[in-house]
Amino acid sequence: FMQVSAASMAQKISIDKNNGSLREVLNDIHRQSGYSVFYDVDLIKNARPLTLHVKNASLEDVLKACFTNQPFNYRINQKTIVVIPKPVTASLPQAEKSDQPAPAAQTITGVVTSTKGETLIGVTVKLKGSNVAAVTGTDGKYSIRLTELKGTLVFSYIGYVTKEVDINNQTVINVTLTEQEKSLNDVVVIGYGTQKKASVTGAISSVKGDILTEAPVASIEQGMSGRLSGVQVKQSSGQPGAGISIQIRGAASIAGGNEPLYVIDGLPQFNSDVRTANGLNSINPNDIESIEVLKDAAATSIYGSRAANGVVLVTTKKGKSGSAKVTFDTYFGVQNVRKKLPLMDATAFKAYTTDFINGAANFSAAAKTTYLNELANIGGGVNTDWQNETMRTALNQSYNLGISGGNDNSQYFISANFNDQNGIIKKSDFGRYALRMNLNNKVADWLTIITRSTASRTTENGFVNTDGSNSTGGGANGIGATLLAVPTVPVRNASGSYSKVSPYSFSGPATESPAALLDVLNKTTTYYYQGGIDLVANPIKGLSNTTRLGFNYTNTRGDTYYPSTMVVVTKQSARLAESKKYGYLFEDFLTYTKTFGKLRTETVAGFSAQQDNFSSIILAGTGFPSDQLSDNAIQAATSAAIPVTSITKTTIASFFARTQLDYNSKYLFSASFRRDGASVFSDLHKWANFSSFSGGWRIGEEEFLKNTEVSNLKLRASWGQTGNQAISPYQSLYLATVVNTAQGSGSGVGVGLAPNLANKNLTWETTTQTDIGIDFGIKQDKYRLSLDYYIKDTKDLLATVQLPQSSGFSSISANVGRVQNKGVEVTAGATFVNTKDVSFSVDLNFSKNVNVVKATNRNRDILSDPLNAGNNALTIVRVGQPLFSFYTPHFVGYDSNRFPIYQDVNGDGLINASDNQIAGSSLPNFFYGADFNFKYKSFSLNMTWAGVQGGKINNLTAYQLTLPDVQFNKLSTINNYYPVVSDRFVARESDQFIEDASFFRMKNIRLSYRVPSKILKINNLSFYVSGQNLITFTKYTGYDPEVNAFSGTNNRQGIDYFQYPTAKTITLGLSATF
Amino acid sequence: CKKFLAEQPQSQLLYGNFDAQSIESATVGIYEPLTRSRGRLWESHYTAALTLLEDYAHSRYTPQEAYANYDFTQITYQDNFWPTFYQAISRANILINVLQGGTFANGNKYIGEARFVRAICYYQLVRCWGKVPLRLQPVADAQNTGQPLAEVAEVYNQIISDLQFAEANLPNTTTQYGRATAGAAKVTLADVYLTLARYADARTKAKEVMDNKSVYGYDLLASFSDIFSPTSATSSEEVFALKFSRSNGLGSFVADYAASINQFQGFAAAGNETFGALSTTPFIKNWDDNDPRKAWTLYNKAVVNGTNVVINVAPPNDLLYGKFRDPLAPSETGAGNDFFLYRYADVLLIFAEAENKVNGPSADAYNAVNMVRRRGYGVGITTANAAVDLPAGLTQSTFDDMVFRERGYEFMEEDKRWFDLLRTGRYKTEIPAAGKRLPPSTLFPIPALEKLTNDKL
Structure with a gap:
């Protein structure tokens, strides 16, 4: 039907043609001007040959020259040139229609509008089976003269579904055109360029910014959750601002990181940017134009050494020429805890404890008497629900203002965002102030400057140590303290001080009062800046050169202060950690587009250099003259710790190239190459090459399918390699790490040097991926389906090879082992109804990934560290099993005493680490999502559901809360684990606590009302009410199945260990566009 | 590039x-x-x-x-x-x-x-x-x-x-x-x-x-408790010690591990009560209450607000160790007490034991033990003191027992007695006498991780 491109190019046109076809000339204009050109191939068959010699003429002049003496006209609408038939109106009687019967006597008029109510300009209105046609004017009106009021009018418009209306003696026919679904003319962002979706040969999932922010998300990744096939978004905890991990097509690396590469506006982020410096939290989701997730090697290979885990391209909005457009969005939300854990109340606790003490084999009779007295006397009738004491109803608010506009030469997009999310645990919150300014400026006909910059400040207050650290049996962790605190003590003593929550002499290691922990300052403040300048030059026809300078800067300050109200933990203990990270990028690439007959080619080649610098300072001390100083005056500490500072630098240099061939819009081929050099490897292994090849066949464009209901059918296949170099710097050097000890200095502080173990042989992890895909659409893509099958083989795994500890080193990073991921991804969508008043569409996605370890170092098992010294290893890497399978004793049942029995694998009569067995893994069997969009007149209803099937959670929270002792409070469901109250058996971390992680939840539901534009002068005003996590189906007994206590630690995935609970939220919002 | x-x-x-x-x-x-x-x-x-x-x-x-x-x-x-x-x-x-x-x-x-x-x-x-x-x-x-x-x-x-x-x-x-x-x-x-x-x-x-x-600059310190001072840089008692500094992360953890979980002031920054002792066991029951080392090393009382209160020590123990104490430690990891692998008392007691084995309970052997005892009792180190000194005329074997016992008193909480029990074979009698079972093995098992990763084992 037509052709499109959105590249931005010079507007001075030069044409040198003798007897050329209009089609060729229009193609030239498109390439030189960057304007998209749409035409009906059948229509311009009648075009007259053109002879045109112009140099540096204006677009308008050239177009005028082209269309003089042609049987059609053109219109320009938003950088799009539409070829339309010459209107057959009263004012323009058609001489060309001399073959027509007698002069027409009937006129039909009407208005063509979009489903959004906008009038459409330039819609072609044609009598079916004739050449009689008209075009709508600026008011959307048309007028067509016919000989009789019979037949069918065909309304066609680019980007909209063509509509046919029987005339049936009507003289006024008003028509509403609906937008084409998921138009193949959409442009997707790819590495170092953009591409028409129709021409894509790789596996790319895309989500637009407005979809991303449909739910009130604080961070981009939350909006991606459940929407993209092959992309698993894992939230580590419910704490506002908490890290989120994303896995694309499974995990492959043992030690090298499994997070994708993020490329924000062309600036690849070093892995640690996103993982540790809160990089995505710092970005305002409202600024996002689109997110593209590159999944297969065809798409990712251009990013070479960092692309093995997939690539997420984040593109921010830019201004459009036209009058200023102001958007304002705000919402206000209320959050409540989704679920509380069933803990014992004071009565149950006393009953349990009494039973336990009475039956205890390890307590003497005297001790039992003492204990029972304490139990009776301490606390009295108090019944404290510590979960209630620390949780609250939390309020959220967000304000976002965006202004965009510009003229043909300069466009701007400016936004300001304030986001304030309170957590359902008191004192926890996340806040963001963000500003953005994206400017595009055409400084000369051949040169455009594109600048993007954003600055933000985010703050995160947390409930102390929600990272799952366990310095005092879980009690130093806020959630841990809440759950472990006994219910028989009041929050405060009569004196006003916090009471001790482990008050009995039989209590366990002293646990801090959760109420006291709420007083602790635990704040992270991040200042973030990212800026970039692209200089795009078009020196000659078809060639553009992009010079890109990128810079980002992150300053993170972590404040921790334990005031003197602490009951157990060290009072007046301060820690100030400040880290600074800056990175810069310089790259230059050429893009050359040329058409040889039916073969369209586009080639990109360039180089890139990037450096990342990190430095940190950690200061700590205890004992201050006043709590007011908090951690702001470490010099006032009576005992200051030795400051710790560090500085590291990482660099990458790259050369890359890609060529894309498109023959007759049917046969597609693409090849890419990247050569990367990374500082983190020794001189032997600094450089590596990565390449990919892919092809596509658009069967839908073949003649035999041309006039069928099939609107799109494409086969894709790709093969390629990518790498992973996400290891810490300096591992190939023999370094001396500074260690502190008092040895050698008497009572002061001495400095020692500790040698490390260098690995000169360390090299890239290489992932080879094959992908076969099919895209299918019928009825103008009203119904659409995409399928992908992939096999991802990762070899030379960057693994931590455990060394015999007698070597003096516990491990070394080395390239050993192989992991395979293979899987299927399906996305399907249907637009069942799409009229002016009613529309209903559903989009589904499904992803299945099978992960298996193919080889390890000498095919030995790799065990993770236990969570607490003296316990089981948590996970194992074993050939033939999924990565990081849980490894634990198997709970068999109960013996005649109703004590738990564990399987004695080696039959030695003992249950210990050698009886561990694999007990599943955290990796799901499959996951899926569904989006429902329903609209009736001014109301629309959207729902996003997401689910995970299979996969396990190791519920160590439950393990800790059911230990057969009287040290802490317990789950009231302890009987489900241990049916008798006794100290005569040993409870173990076992598969009894490994639970099914499956869930299906309504992530988001939103009902919105758009005030009809007739009522208000402004373009768009809508109100909505939405809810998040309102419905969840799961068998998981912990706070939430979407839990990941150690989200940044590869070998500790899927563990629930005193995690921050998840909230459900109700939000009211308003969105306005002026 | x-x-x-x-x-x-x-x-x-x-x-x-x-x-x-x-x-x-x-x-x-x-x-x-x-x-x-x-x-x-x-x-x-x-x-x-x-x-x-x-x-x-x-x-x-x-x-x-x-x-x-x-x-x-x-x-x-x-x-x-x-x-x-x-x-x-x-x-x-x-x-x-x-x-x-x-x-x-x-x-x-x-x-x-x-x-x-x-x-x-x-x-x-x-x-x-x-x-x-x-x-x-x-x-x-x-x-x-x-x-x-x-x-x-x-x-x-x-x-x-x-x-x-x-x-x-x-x-x-x-x-x-x-x-x-x-x-x-x-x-x-x-x-x-x-x-x-x-x-x-x-x-x-x-x-x-x-x-x-x-x-070598060695001699006995006059005061037993001064040896374990959290602020002393060194002393003539020190032969070889692991040095700790009263500073977060650079201090010793021992004081804290041994201290009461009820955190009575005067001992440590916090308390774990990880190990304690039982007063009814023969070795402790027979320890002379007049030996000041006993009260310094083992306690079940503490001074709270000026009054002596009995500490509720969690069973099965009824005594806690107080040899290493640093009430002013800034945190659990900040106690300044050094940990002695060898101090001069070791030299004397090694000599006494070896001398007795070689030459019988000679005057030199007696003198070496008695110097340690006198210092422990806080009396003149070089002056004979019948109330404190070992009784004269012991047999070689009894003298050996006395040196073994003396090492137990002097070095309690200093990682010595278990090895003494082993090398002298006394574990076979002393441990059952204290009501514990006879150790089925006196050696720790090789760590599982070592067995997994060391292919030459």
């Missing part, structure tokens, strides 16, 4: 390019694993474990109690001691390797220090595990890291050879307190000989130190 990709660490040094300062630091680095506050070695679980193995000790906690019950299948803390010793050994091996491969001023002094640390680590390892991998070279690459178990005698031979090199090459004294000296090497050697029942050699070494105590 090559320069752009070159790595130049800024906050770390390249190991091996030593100058006069960095060679000192590289040497200090060898000791560091043994002094980590949360490294769970001497300062915390190692002492907890070795104390719990003694006859009178118990723990209030489930896994730790396994040490008191000699059930090493139920506890794996010992798996953490192993890598800590070997980390120090590895650092020693690496330094020795570098120093032997080049020319460095005072190279043999540094090699001597490295060999000293290596010796004390193997000495701990061989007594805890028996046969262990004897590594004397750094691991060369990531692939060939296996090392078979060496016979116990072979390990001891290496320990002796390392200590002999150290005594020949180390200075007699140091002002960098905590660094190894010739005296420390000799005393360690005497102790090793004692363990090997080479009494004549033990006697000779101990006597050599006693006869030249001014050369």
Whole structure:
């Protein structure tokens, strides 16, 4: 039907043609001007040959020259040139229609509008089976003269579904055109360029910014959750601002990181940017134009050494020429805890404890008497629900203002965002102030400057140590303290001080009062800046050169202060950690587009250099003259710790190239190459090459399918390699790490040097991926389906090879082992109804990934560290099993005493680490999502559901809360684990606590009302009410199945260990566009 | 491009390019694993474990109690001691390797220090595990890291050879307190000989130190409790100590591990009560209440708001250890008390034991024990005191028992009695007498991780 491109190019046109076809000339204009050109191939068959010699003429002049003496006209609408038939109106009687019967006597008029109510300009209105046609004017009106009021009018418009209306003696026919679904003319962002979706040969999932922010998300990744096939978004905890991990097509690396590469506006982020410096939290989701997730090697290979885990391209909005457009969005939300854990109340606790003490084999009779007295006397009738004491109803608010506009030469997009999310645990919150300014400026006909910059400040207050650290049996962790605190003590003593929550002499290691922990300052403040300048030059026809300078800067300050109200933990203990990270990028690439007959080619080649610098300072001390100083005056500490500072630098240099061939819009081929050099490897292994090849066949464009209901059918296949170099710097050097000890200095502080173990042989992890895909659409893509099958083989795994500890080193990073991921991804969508008043569409996605370890170092098992010294290893890497399978004793049942029995694998009569067995893994069997969009007149209803099937959670929270002792409070469901109250058996971390992680939840539901534009002068005003996590189906007994206590630690995935609970939220919002 | 990709660490040094300062630091680095506050070695679980193995000790906690019950299948803390010793050994091996491969001023002094640390680590390892991998070279690459178990005698031979090199090459004294000296090497050697029942050699070494105590700067401190002062930089009592500083993360954990969970002031920053003692066991029951060492070392009372209150010690114990106390420690990891591997009292008691074995309960043997006792009772060290001194006329065997008992009183909570029980064979009688079961094994099992990763085992 037509052709499109959105590249931005010079507007001075030069044409040198003798007897050329209009089609060729229009193609030239498109390439030189960057304007998209749409035409009906059948229509311009009648075009007259053109002879045109112009140099540096204006677009308008050239177009005028082209269309003089042609049987059609053109219109320009938003950088799009539409070829339309010459209107057959009263004012323009058609001489060309001399073959027509007698002069027409009937006129039909009407208005063509979009489903959004906008009038459409330039819609072609044609009598079916004739050449009689008209075009709508600026008011959307048309007028067509016919000989009789019979037949069918065909309304066609680019980007909209063509509509046919029987005339049936009507003289006024008003028509509403609906937008084409998921138009193949959409442009997707790819590495170092953009591409028409129709021409894509790789596996790319895309989500637009407005979809991303449909739910009130604080961070981009939350909006991606459940929407993209092959992309698993894992939230580590419910704490506002908490890290989120994303896995694309499974995990492959043992030690090298499994997070994708993020490329924000062309600036690849070093892995640690996103993982540790809160990089995505710092970005305002409202600024996002689109997110593209590159999944297969065809798409990712251009990013070479960092692309093995997939690539997420984040593109921010830019201004459009036209009058200023102001958007304002705000919402206000209320959050409540989704679920509380069933803990014992004071009565149950006393009953349990009494039973336990009475039956205890390890307590003497005297001790039992003492204990029972304490139990009776301490606390009295108090019944404290510590979960209630620390949780609250939390309020959220967000304000976002965006202004965009510009003229043909300069466009701007400016936004300001304030986001304030309170957590359902008191004192926890996340806040963001963000500003953005994206400017595009055409400084000369051949040169455009594109600048993007954003600055933000985010703050995160947390409930102390929600990272799952366990310095005092879980009690130093806020959630841990809440759950472990006994219910028989009041929050405060009569004196006003916090009471001790482990008050009995039989209590366990002293646990801090959760109420006291709420007083602790635990704040992270991040200042973030990212800026970039692209200089795009078009020196000659078809060639553009992009010079890109990128810079980002992150300053993170972590404040921790334990005031003197602490009951157990060290009072007046301060820690100030400040880290600074800056990175810069310089790259230059050429893009050359040329058409040889039916073969369209586009080639990109360039180089890139990037450096990342990190430095940190950690200061700590205890004992201050006043709590007011908090951690702001470490010099006032009576005992200051030795400051710790560090500085590291990482660099990458790259050369890359890609060529894309498109023959007759049917046969597609693409090849890419990247050569990367990374500082983190020794001189032997600094450089590596990565390449990919892919092809596509658009069967839908073949003649035999041309006039069928099939609107799109494409086969894709790709093969390629990518790498992973996400290891810490300096591992190939023999370094001396500074260690502190008092040895050698008497009572002061001495400095020692500790040698490390260098690995000169360390090299890239290489992932080879094959992908076969099919895209299918019928009825103008009203119904659409995409399928992908992939096999991802990762070899030379960057693994931590455990060394015999007698070597003096516990491990070394080395390239050993192989992991395979293979899987299927399906996305399907249907637009069942799409009229002016009613529309209903559903989009589904499904992803299945099978992960298996193919080889390890000498095919030995790799065990993770236990969570607490003296316990089981948590996970194992074993050939033939999924990565990081849980490894634990198997709970068999109960013996005649109703004590738990564990399987004695080696039959030695003992249950210990050698009886561990694999007990599943955290990796799901499959996951899926569904989006429902329903609209009736001014109301629309959207729902996003997401689910995970299979996969396990190791519920160590439950393990800790059911230990057969009287040290802490317990789950009231302890009987489900241990049916008798006794100290005569040993409870173990076992598969009894490994639970099914499956869930299906309504992530988001939103009902919105758009005030009809007739009522208000402004373009768009809508109100909505939405809810998040309102419905969840799961068998998981912990706070939430979407839990990941150690989200940044590869070998500790899927563990629930005193995690921050998840909230459900109700939000009211308003969105306005002026 | 090559320069752009070159790595130049800024906050770390390249190991091996030593100058006069960095060679000192590289040497200090060898000791560091043994002094980590949360490294769970001497300062915390190692002492907890070795104390719990003694006859009178118990723990209030489930896994730790396994040490008191000699059930090493139920506890794996010992798996953490192993890598800590070997980390120090590895650092020693690496330094020795570098120093032997080049020319460095005072190279043999540094090699001597490295060999000293290596010796004390193997000495701990061989007594805890028996046969262990004897590594004397750094691991060369990531692939060939296996090392078979060496016979116990072979390990001891290496320990002796390392200590002999150290005594020949180390200075007699140091002002960098905590660094190894010739005296420390000799005393360690005497102790090793004692363990090997080479009494004549033990006697000779101990006597050599006693006869030249001014050369090494050793003598008994007048006050027993002053030895354990959290603020003292060093004292004449110190032969070789792990040095701790009253500073977060650089202090000892022992005070905290032993202190009451109810955190009575005067002992530690916080309390874990990980190991305690039972007053009804024969050894403690028979300990003279007039011996001030008893009240300093074991307690169940504390002064709260000026009044003496009885501390509710969690069963099965009724006594807590108070030898190491630092009430002003800024945190759990900040107690300033040094931990002695050897102090001058060791020299005297090693001598007394060895002398008695060789020459019977001679006047010299009596004098050595009595000096320790008199100091313990706070009376004149060089003045005979019938109320304090050992009774005259003991048989050789009874005298031996008395020295064993004296070591128990003097060194309680200092990681000695379990090894004394083992090397003298007394564990067979003393442990059942205190109501515990006879240890089915007196050696820790080789850590599972070592077995998994060391293909030469």
